[in-house]
Amino acid sequence: MSQPNLFQFATSELSQDAVLCWFLSWLVGDAGSLDPELTNIARNLVCLFFNQFDEYDPIEPSDVFEVTKLEKQYNKIDVFFLVIIKGYEVPFAFIVEDKTNTSYHSKQLERYYDFIEHKYTSVHDILGIYFKTGFINQDDERLPDKYRLIDNNKWLDFLQNQHCTNPIFAEYNAYFADYYEKFNKSVHQALSPTQFEQGLRTVQGQGSLLSKITDKLITSEHRYLHGMNIGGTPWAQYHFWASTKYCEHESFFIRIDFRKCKRINKDYQPYISFRNYSKYNRTRIDCDDRIKRLSYIRWLFQQVWEKVKVKFGHNIIKDTPVADKNSGNYEQEIAVIFLDPLSNTPEMVIPVIRELMVEYHSLLEQAYHSFKTLHQLKDEVISEITSGLGDYGVITNCSHIDKESNLLEITVSMQHWQDLFGEDGLVVMLFQHRNTPGCFINCLCRFESSPKTQGLLKQMEDIDKELKLSEVPYWKPWYTVYADNKDSERGNHFLFDAKGIAEKVVVEVKRLDEKVRKLDVSESECVGMK
Structure with a gap:
């Protein structure tokens, strides 16, 4: 002893x-x-x-x-x-x-x-x-x-x-x-094709692997963190990009840790995870923006991944690593790569991820610069439309659903909606309870966009094409804003193209008719439809 x-x-x-x-x-x-x-x-x-x-x-x-x-x-x-x-x-x-x-x-x-x-x-x-x-x-x-x-x-x-x-x-x-x-033994084991699991159970081993992965990355936003899980195993993270443009704090980082791997049916397997953390307000508007960015950054990772695989060979790393689960959590996984002694040893993984990190970081910088521009343009569009409302209300939702006729779906908060739009402007039946004159009203109206608004929407469309947003699964137009109001009659808004407008109107009318019957509101108390 x-x-x-x-x-x-x-x-x-x-x-x-x-x-x-x-x-x-x-x-x-x-x-x-x-x-x-x-x-x-x-x-x-x-x-x-x-x-x-x-x-x-x-x-x-x-x-x-x-x-x-x-x-x-x-x-x-x-x-x-x-x-x-x-x-x-x-x-x-x-x-x-x-x-x-x-x-x-x-x-x-x-x-x-x-x-x-x-x-x-x-x-x-x-x-x-x-x-x-x-x-x-x-x-x-x-x-x-x-x-x-x-x-x-x-x-x-x-x-x-x-x-x-x-x-x-x-x-x-x-x-x-x-x-x-x-220390040197842990570092050697972490990079060994046969002993890496033992080496990665130490802080020194995890840190050394992170250092190897990120040694080609040049970034001013960097921070290394490490700690212990409840079970006593260590974890390590390297934050390589951060922003405060859209929320209190948003960052991208790589994490090395252990968890169950279904592919090789092993309970605790070391993995390298790419993650995004976004401390946003849990309102409908911010949540929508969060999911949009998350959809895009996962799609972007997949594009870089496919490109890097071609360079290093398709069989270097098994499986498609990109995650597809969305939740309201601040932290979300973008992709995960499990290490195993047969196909994914550190020796195989390091050059691939090192190359991927450099390109992905560069594309993130470009994308978030474009996102910032899109947000600025969106705010200008809403400001342009709001200027025509006067004292009648405030727009809480704006969706450009028909580019040819400039048909916009908007949600406004106002008491005297008829004074602003009149019956000729209504497409969807409105419902307002007689005892809540100040509640949010939802309408689908024809808004003749000004040349300035049309120009702003065209700029946003050009950025969409530049970022290839149409290729992103489940992508919604960036200039869609959701109403943040729990008392909204229709709740979440659904986007639809010009061809689906008629069908949407019928569904909406039937739903509101049913609501009227349930509430036993007289016909005179229900706003008519043009």
């Missing part, structure tokens, strides 16, 4: 912060006289950090004099210290951002630097260290200026070159050497 090690139970980033601060504290005040070995480690640590910056000549341990300020979690900076170095009149400021298996995000490194730059104006320079002992992805290697990376290879080399008999240091040194060995 191996001897228990304190650091086996202190594996968080905060524990790692504490170790760095403990080393550096031996250069604060008179502490250096208490333990020369630990003081020498502290000087070597400052040299390790300082010598990462090529713009300065390398320094030796004897050039490091004193740490004049040492702070942990200083304005959310993991470790901050000021150090006096030989040959410089004023101290250097060091920012240390410490990570294990997560990555920096939300421009935190830039914010830390700006804070110190404004707070400490008399230092010689501000140097940032990105200290990460977990897996390194491409984002970790694209650091802001004035930051340098210390990874687990550099850190292990540093520790093994120190000579110290202190029992705390000896325990930490032994712990990290064991961690490093297990």
Whole structure:
């Protein structure tokens, strides 16, 4: 049985912060006289950090004099210290951002630097260290200026070159050497054709596979997350695109996890899932827009998928991965690929998904730019129609159902509908209870579109053709807006073309007639039909 090690139970980033601060504290005040070995480690640590910056000549341990300020979690900076170095009149400021298996995000490194730059104006320079002992992805290697990376290879080399008999240091040194060995084993297993299932049951293995998949992807919207499922198995996610154009937050990400795979009849199989998260208001209008975007991004994934399969061979990955289930959940799966040792090993999957990711990301950028334009045009169309209503009401639904005659289905909220439309404008019978004069009324009316409205609709139609929206299954025109009103007599509206108008009218009239009979409303209380 191996001897228990304190650091086996202190594996968080905060524990790692504490170790760095403990080393550096031996250069604060008179502490250096208490333990020369630990003081020498502290000087070597400052040299390790300082010598990462090529713009300065390398320094030796004897050039490091004193740490004049040492702070942990200083304005959310993991470790901050000021150090006096030989040959410089004023101290250097060091920012240390410490990570294990997560990555920096939300421009935190830039914010830390700006804070110190404004707070400490008399230092010689501000140097940032990105200290990460977990897996390194491409984002970790694209650091802001004035930051340098210390990874687990550099850190292990540093520790093994120190000579110290202190029992705390000896325990930490032994712990990290064991961690490093297990880390490399997990990474190797995760990419192995025969051992990947075991490797992907570790955070390090999942992170390394995600890093391989996304290493060709260049994006400013990135964030790596990981956690544990209820059963104790880890999961990992890489967010590669985000937007706030249509809702509070929308993002696309890849997730590595385990779940049942029906194709090979196995309970828990590792998979790579492409997902969309959209934090939208659960109104009928926003839900409709959400489903439209979801339909399109799944269709778009399928197009890229087919193209990539041709390049790499049709039998590289089995089955069609695209999901087709829609629900009201914020998170929706776009596609899923199961890994198995026969046909879908990481070695086979990585080059395919890597190629797919680059093209899919590019097309998403283009599509969402077009979506934004469509929304702007739709708002202009509704504004143009609303301007003709005056004080009579507000349009809550507008559907362009007949391009040749400019027939629009609209839903308006008003009390005096006859004053606006008159009987000649009505196509569908209207029903309004006598005791609710302010309720929403649904009508199908002929609205003679202005040249401006026709031009806006033509622009929207051109974008539809550019995005090939007509090829998307179950696609509805982008310029359809659903009424968001629970008391609406007809509830959900259904789109129909010009040929189906007559049939729709008959159905609507029969339904309203039945409603009249059930409510026992006199004929004089029911609005007539032209």
